[in-house]
Amino acid sequence: MRxxxxxxxxxxxxxxxxxxxxxxxxxxxxxxxxxxxHHVKMEVGPTNIDVTIELRFNxxxxxxxxxRMDADRDGLIGPAEQERYLRRxxxxxxxxxxxxxxxxxxxxxxxxxxxxxxxxxxxVSPTHHVLRLYYFARTPGPLTGPxxxxxxxxxxxxxxxxxxxxxxxxDGFNLRVDPSASSQPAGETEPSPGHxxxxxxxxxxxxxxxxxxxxxxxx
Amino acid sequence: MHSKALVILVGxxxxxxxxxxxxxxLTNPDELVRLAGRLLQxxxxxxxxxxxxxxxxxxxxxxxxxxRVNRAQDDAAKRQAKTRLLKAAAALVPVLESSPNLxxxxxxxxxxxxxxxxxxxxxxxIGAMLIRARITGSGADDTLHAVVRHLDLSGMWTESSTxxxxxxxxxxxxxxIPITNVPKDRxxxxxxxxAGDRAYRAMLExxxxxxxxxxxxVLGDTGTPTPAMVRLVWKFNNQPQPITNAVDxxxxxxxxxxxxxxxxYVVQGRVAGEYYCMPGxxxxxxxxxxxxxxxxxxxxxxxxxxxxxxxxxxxVEKTYAPRRWEDMRKRGWWSGDDHVHAxxxxxxxxxxxxxxxxxxxxxxxxxxxxxxxxxxxxDQRGFGPEYRIVDGDYVLCPGQxxxxxxxxxxxxxxxxxxxxxxxxxxxYLYDKVFDQVHADxxxxxxxxxxxxxxxxxxxMSVNVPKGKVDFAEVLQFAGLGLDIWYRFLNSGFKIxxxxxxxxxxxxxxxxxxxxxxxxxQPFTAxxxxxxxxxxxxxxxxxxxxxxxxxxxxxxxxxxxxxDRKVRVKARAWGDPERVWPAKLVVVQHGREIQVVxxxxxxxxxxxxxxxxxxxxxxxxxxxxxxxxxxAHCTPVYVVRPGLRFWKYDEVDKLVGQALDxxxxxxxxxxxxxxxxxxxxxxxxxxxxxLALQGPxxxxxxxxxxxxxxxxxxxxxxxxxLRAKLAKP
Numbered sequence: 001m002r003x004x005x006x007x008x009x010x011x012x013x014x015x016x017x018x019x020x021x022x023x024x025x026x027x028x029x030x031x032x033x034x035x036x037x038h039h040v041k042m043e044v045g046p047t048n049i050d051v052t053i054e055l056r057f058n059x060x061x062x063x064x065x066x067x068r069m070d071a072d073r074d075g076l077i078g079p080a081e082q083e084r085y086l087r088r089x090x091x092x093x094x095x096x097x098x099x100x101x102x103x104x105x106x107x108x109x110x111x112x113x114x115x116x117x118x119x120x121x122x123x124v125s126p127t128h129h130v131l132r133l134y135y136f137a138r139t140p141g142p143l144t145g146p147x148x149x150x151x152x153x154x155x156x157x158x159x160x161x162x163x164x165x166x167x168x169x170x171d172g173f174n175l176r177v178d179p180s181a182s183s184q185p186a187g188e189t190e191p192s193p194g195h196x197x198x199x200x201x202x203x204x205x206x207x208x209x210x211x212x213x214x215x216x217x218x219x
Numbered sequence: 220m221h222s223k224a225l226v227i228l229v230g231x232x233x234x235x236x237x238x239x240x241x242x243x244x245l246t247n248p249d250e251l252v253r254l255a256g257r258l259l260q261x262x263x264x265x266x267x268x269x270x271x272x273x274x275x276x277x278x279x280x281x282x283x284x285x286x287r288v289n290r291a292q293d294d295a296a297k298r299q300a301k302t303r304l305l306k307a308a309a310a311l312v313p314v315l316e317s318s319p320n321l322x323x324x325x326x327x328x329x330x331x332x333x334x335x336x337x338x339x340x341x342x343x344x345i346g347a348m349l350i351r352a353r354i355t356g357s358g359a360d361d362t363l364h365a366v367v368r369h370l371d372l373s374g375m376w377t378e379s380s381t382x383x384x385x386x387x388x389x390x391x392x393x394x395x396i397p398i399t400n401v402p403k404d405r406x407x408x409x410x411x412x413x414a415g416d417r418a419y420r421a422m423l424e425x426x427x428x429x430x431x432x433x434x435x436x437v438l439g440d441t442g443t444p445t446p447a448m449v450r451l452v453w454k455f456n457n458q459p460q461p462i463t464n465a466v467d468x469x470x471x472x473x474x475x476x477x478x479x480x481x482x483x484y485v486v487q488g489r490v491a492g493e494y495y496c497m498p499g500x501x502x503x504x505x506x507x508x509x510x511x512x513x514x515x516x517x518x519x520x521x522x523x524x525x526x527x528x529x530x531x532x533x534x535v536e537k538t539y540a541p542r543r544w545e546d547m548r549k550r551g552w553w554s555g556d557d558h559v560h561a562x563x564x565x566x567x568x569x570x571x572x573x574x575x576x577x578x579x580x581x582x583x584x585x586x587x588x589x590x591x592x593x594x595x596x597x598d599q600r601g602f603g604p605e606y607r608i609v610d611g612d613y614v615l616c617p618g619q620x621x622x623x624x625x626x627x628x629x630x631x632x633x634x635x636x637x638x639x640x641x642x643x644x645x646x647y648l649y650d651k652v653f654d655q656v657h658a659d660x661x662x663x664x665x666x667x668x669x670x671x672x673x674x675x676x677x678x679m680s681v682n683v684p685k686g687k688v689d690f691a692e693v694l695q696f697a698g699l700g701l702d703i704w705y706r707f708l709n710s711g712f713k714i715x716x717x718x719x720x721x722x723x724x725x726x727x728x729x730x731x732x733x734x735x736x737x738x739x740q741p742f743t744a745x746x747x748x749x750x751x752x753x754x755x756x757x758x759x760x761x762x763x764x765x766x767x768x769x770x771x772x773x774x775x776x777x778x779x780x781x782d783r784k785v786r787v788k789a790r791a792w793g794d795p796e797r798v799w800p801a802k803l804v805v806v807q808h809g810r811e812i813q814v815v816x817x818x819x820x821x822x823x824x825x826x827x828x829x830x831x832x833x834x835x836x837x838x839x840x841x842x843x844x845x846x847x848x849x850a851h852c853t854p855v856y857v858v859r860p861g862l863r864f865w866k867y868d869e870v871d872k873l874v875g876q877a878l879d880x881x882x883x884x885x886x887x888x889x890x891x892x893x894x895x896x897x898x899x900x901x902x903x904x905x906x907x908x909l910a911l912q913g914p915x916x917x918x919x920x921x922x923x924x925x926x927x928x929x930x931x932x933x934x935x936x937x938x939x940l941r942a943k944l945a946k947p
Binding site: 059138 | 256
């Protein structure tokens, strides 16, 4: 069934692109052409937990998004179009991310405006681009003893994805990311139900002379 | 980064605390929140040091309030949330207005020409202005409006160009103007503030300070300059800066994939990110300020991180020598990347790619020309030993990724080829390519087995049982995929583990790699390919791995003639400061039979165990790094005379899976032929050729089906011997 959905999704995507008048080059290397790489970085501090998400869109996904940006259909994405797109996309993606502490959902709030890097091209073409999103949550009370944080990313469930997660602290928290509690989507080819990372704060901040904790996983 | 100053020539610009409205009515609090965010993110230097943390906290509170407005479900909740937002946003104003760099303007309708604003000191070719523009007289009121307008000075092409900036037609506007592409030295520019139908003009002077110089050298193992991967970040904006002599590798990517010279290293941890390939020492101009640098040379070297300050007009010289935490060459293991796409049609092309391979410390690159049933990409000057590019112990060998079918049979990779083997009239008959490549002394395998994309299991079910396949790409894009590979190993077929980055779709060359064991032999491409042919490999993107069963190495067949135990030794090791093995597993028939783990950094994990040879098996080691990196070796095949090394208990299921894959081929051929009979495929070469080549393909499927079905009989024949072995 998932195979069927994947095929249908891809065919619909292609159909939409053709219907929109986009002339695609022959699919040179469809591997990963419709992938989105998710790079999530979490900084844990005593008052705030900052989450930065970098989404790297490969050809087909980038083309699809670029068409959404190109409001005047002139084939070029100007600054005003980028800004409009960013305002919209920030709202659209807001609920795609969830952060929990000790099982309780934390409010993830946009910290800065999303950023768009069209890399080498402002045109509506099947290339790559990068979208950066910035959120934060208030650290819920003093984080003493082992505290479990869970981060979930449900954005673009229909797109095959590579997902990377990194958690660190510059305030002395000793963090451990538990790969066993994380999804294993790297290289997946089918729609993803979401990606999840579990971070355990092993120790609260310790004297500043001790190196800051850092942990990374590739769920 | 601290701003030196914003010098405002007073003239007719009025500055008086008494001129500020007492309680401004904020008209667009959401925009003010964005203004504060942008200032904090990009231009905190405009604030007093003491105010940055204060504004950060107030900004977060305002963001929370803004979030509540956006999430409010009904009018009442929205009204309440907006009231909170107004209050939170208003709290930002005093901090913003206390900026020592704030330009205060009183705009009088009868005086459209303002005196010069003074000199704006920009930190480099970027900067910002924060203006408080209050309209007096007609249009004066107590409203406060936030405005953010970006100015790009690269578009100013005449001396009289004017920068137009729209502000509110009345009241007071708090305007943040981020500026980019500021020329060096002094730039005079006319600024026009448009307030409705009125415009106010003023001259301003931007001063971009003298830059500094950075002389950067990376030394290799011999103490001489070497290519390296370098990420240089200006702390002012935390953005990677181009290395000015970086290798222009994207020019060889045929407009495919990720078309950038900065390559994204797809791995976990601090080392991840975008790097330029620096071919040798560079002397480049850089903005003054604080800098961070990361220098990498593949996975056997410890990345170097440093930070330093470059002052205006000064030269900073930095030399780095990333030290090895391991030298696999000394252990007889040599790294390779089986899947590198790059055009090589000239010596310059060859030099650029060679430099990139040296920077990533990958000794053998299989540089694959890519094709499908329509065309080819990433052209090469030729194939065979005379077209190899050799520089010391680094070699680029032209190979091919072709045939490749996406919705039918999967992608293949060949290495050490003497010619590009491609016949689109027999495109679906992958065995034709495999046979020719083997006849020419080359090796064949499948790409993307790690992800299982493109139905690669289908052709594997045809040609693996016929012994036409040497390797499978099981590590790519930081993802180790074992399911399909294990299926065929469990069926009793030998397949060597391989890995390839697939740049330019992949992040960077060698981000995953396959190590081949040459032992005491000197490194040559031929020796590397021979080791690959023997299956003496492991794949990794972090930890290193050794594995031995008695004296047998990965890829070896260990024939055990009597009932006895075999000794299994596995070792995974890494750099305790960065990549260390968190888990080491011995895998027998795909099942973990021994696991050691470490929660703390350790240089190595080991397993030393004895195992009954039983009815034979394949057995391998798999290591997982602390950050999710993987290493996996090709199995050792423990064989008992008269028995296959397969997973006997699952033969029926495994054969069933293979027959299902073959059935899928039969179906797609039948579908294509049916559509062709209706004349629907004249504009679709992919399916048209599948229909035309279908009968020949189905012959091969039928042969494979016989082999698989025969395996069920083999299982029956083995039953008595296995029962005998099972007796205590």
